[in-house]
Amino acid sequence: MRRLMCLLSILVALFAAAGPAAAFGDTRAPVLNALATAPQVHGAWHCGNDFCTWGAARTVAEFDGANHWLIDRGDGRPSVNLVVLSFVNPLRLLRQTTDATTLSGVPRGITPEIVSYFTSRGVRVMLSIGGITYTDDWDSALSENPTLLGQRAASVAGQLGVGIEIDYEQNTNPNLPALQTFIDAYRAVHPYDATGARAAARLTIDVAAGDRWLIALNRKATSDWLRTDKPVLDYANAMVTARPASASNAIADWQEHIDGKPQFAPPVPPLAPAKFTGATYIAYGGKPLPDCVNYPASVENATAPYVQSVAPNGAGTTAGMLGFMFWAAERPSTRGIGTVPPNTCEGGVGAGATALAVLVPMPPLRQS
Template identity: 70%
Template structure:
């Protein structure tokens, strides 16, 4: 009889509450917070090589949407130039596509194109293509790699993003040495006033890939009481997620994985962004050109109000990152004309009141 009564009660509950998203049930949302980071990874016109010097005029003709959403205001407050090859950075290589270890296209003119309009710039070191190069550079001299990255950051007036996508036995001791060396030159700066002091890391969309890197970063480098890195980016998954899948991935970071051995601790919502595609596939994406139908709109309530679950005190993730501006792949659409993103990314910046320039970031 008790089992039948419970079944009836369950049926009544299911009729009264036909849909309850898992992510929403995981944590009561708090007060909405405006996204502070609203940025795009940028791959130039050669699938992330940045192998040639471009004139500012030509670059602007392909990328003007980033600095003008249609009313003179930028569509983003951050651009991450992707990618620097770690071994070339370590050896300060000079070759057909590289000067002193940095791709030729990542130069002062391009940095100033963005910074003169109030858009922060960072360089991403690594990417999935350069995983082996990360391994080799860390094994050879992780400290020198960190010092070289710090010198480039000083020279160009940019921050550095760590994109080390080693899923199997990552060199965490080497990565620690890289970070320690970088911070010996550019100390953590909560005010955000010093561009070169901005040091971030990429993790997977959720907690089930890049587990070792994610665990180490969450436990030791992304703490709110003793911060070492500024924040993490939860990268895009293999394909554009649904609204519910995107939220579920991001909720994993907030919750952590206590069932893992060793466990992955929870991450403060204020210490990470969520990644979405804008240049992907062979047809325009709503995330690029239709904010009303986009994931940055449908996930907006969660991103602005997800409550902490054991780390941090303020509600809401740090914001969004979009993969990727201009031509991230030799196949499929990029975001160059006519497929520009004022109507998606730019409209989102307006809808959310994204601050320009980027303000000091929440610290808890």
């Protein structure tokens, strides 16, 4: 087994050394593609400059000054192929709130100009509805009118040309029937699209790092929404582990999704590797993190062989997870540092995009 893992690591390293063959505007197939799956999702959650509220409109010039690394890894190519603007308050979206920080239910900082800043460079954009701060508001909105909430999310997605991420972090008795109604209402407007061509059809969900938190939500998502034979949601994002960031902790968490939890009552079924991403930190604490500034020392680099090659274990037929997500661009917290100059992430996330031959724009996603 150790020899096999060493051989796999060598093959992945050779694949990475093949260079950015699939960068924006270059559709050449990466070397050794049959032996290692290039990450299809290489994205960052984006918290804006006010700790994930996006409460004020910004000029493109000012925004670029804080975020240029996302669209330029140092050679003109984007560091990511997806940004998820975080967060939209679900209750304000439902009620179409307009106030100092919100316009018709959408944070004032999330504008067509900011969306175009990314999409004009081949970077897909999504809006995340929820986050831990808005868990109670998710509960209230789902109780009040889940159908209308789904319709209003679909309308915003269509107007801005973005996808939607469900970030409903209710660990105790989540309102799953109402969330099903929300999803049904959204899909009635934007049906599932395996090609990925229609931005607003991209609908995803966040689950816990592993299978031991958000258990009921994860069970429902894995059982009914993330199946390869009857897909409803495009994929899930396994959120960043709450334990100290390390490759071993990350892999242990991600393997839980692939294995499922047959010992739980009811059991959590296994999840196809092609139906979820794994996440690492790029901004957390008081010093720059390797995943932001030093790819060779990063969790992404250490886990890339696993992410590219992990085998299905009861769900799906193809090896390799869907890719990586990074928490989080710009100012995700009132404490610690973000990813603004001089702590930008070309040397971490950007170098990872090069090493792993990430495609920009994002290709159609594997379906099995």
